[in-house]
Amino acid sequence: MKLSRKLLIGAGVIGIGLITGGVGFVCAPAAAAAIGATGLLGTCATTGTALSTLSGVALANGSLAALGGGALSVGGAGLTGGTAVVATTTGATGTAAATYFATKL
Secondary structure, three states: OHHHHHHHHHHHHHHHHHHHHHHHHHHHHHHHHHHHHOOOOOEOOOOOOEHHHOOHHHHHHHHHHHHOOOOHHHOOOHHHHHHHHHHHHHHHHHHHHHHHHHHOO
């Protein structure tokens, strides 16, 4: 009986990690834009424009590219890399939180 309970808890932890990673993937442009608007990401590597002066799609795309190590044209991973960074971070955070609370059961 103990083994099945542990398996259920483990499956729940994995499920929460997948869900939070998926949410991070969907919300990556908004999250990156919020970070970029604060000025934490500095300037856009390809244009030299401060990300905090941009708005809308330009802010979201520039911020995602900055999180991804720069645009593809300058050797970074671009928007895809930035989205992966946000999704991985949220998934790992969700998994860590679920693991912590699962150990309290």
